[in-house]
Amino acid sequence: MQRLKPIFKRSLLTAAMVASSLSLPAFAQEQYVDAVQHLIDRGVTVTASFDAPGGMTGYVGEMQGRPIAFYLTPNKEHVVVGTMLNADGENLTEPKVQELVQGPQNEKAWNTLEKANWVRDGDANAPVIVYTFTDPNCPYCHRFRQSAEPWIDAGEVQLRHVMVGILKPDSLPKAATILGSDNPRDALKENQQNHDNGGISVDRTIVSANAKLVRKNNQLMSSLGLSATPSTYYRDGDGNIQMKQGAARPGEMPAIMGSSKP
DSSP states (O other), X not given: OOBOBSOOTTHHHHHOOSSOOOOOGGGTTOOOOHHHHHHHHTTOEEEEEEEOGGGOEEEEEEETTEEEEEEEOTTSSOEEESBOBOTTOOBSHHHHHIIIIIHHHHHHHHXXXXXXXXXXXXXXXXXXXXXXXXXXXXXXXXXXXXXXXHHHHTTSEEEEEEEOOOSSTTHHHHHHHHHHSSSHHHHHHHHHHTGGGTOSOOOHXXXXXXXXXXXXXXXXXXXXXXXXXXXXXXXXXXXOEEEEESOOOGGGHHHHHTSSOO
């Protein structure tokens, strides 16, 4: 994230932090001072406001599907768009974005994912649930599954694969073959075991009946503002929903899996 800047125009998008959008009806009818209204006229949707240091009023909102934060000066004549740091270099903006935008949005996404078309990988009684968008052709999804294997084998985590088909022409047919098979778990395992050799063989009969399920998952992924696989949702130690887009580094796995490596 960039440091706080006093100029609006080009800093607007670069100051925005990647996540999904959230808007609350309570702000729909509120009247804003001109400095804030100019941002709204340019496409910013205000989600919430809060008291900020220096007598300023902070705002978090969304622009083009990306969270944005900005600050209204005490004289209410200027807005400063971007990230606020204190004298110790601490980021004061990110926690507010997490609390007021990303946190509620991730909770909403979690509830939606529970109803999505996914394949359970691991013990149904495993206490930790992790959702991940998986493309059958995605090498990073494959590596993520390999990294998660110790937790899955130990019965500590159930990895719920939301199957999508976005990377290659045969991604959707493969995903549909997995979702529509008599035993999706075995089909998923087959794709994992044969990943380096092209993965699961496509069954056209299954695909014709189940392609719509994959397309629905594709649409869900897009609606959440995600553009990479794997994209993974998990609960942190405080019970808050977090999202990791792209491949997880080894040091991130304990947090995603909810415990140290078995």
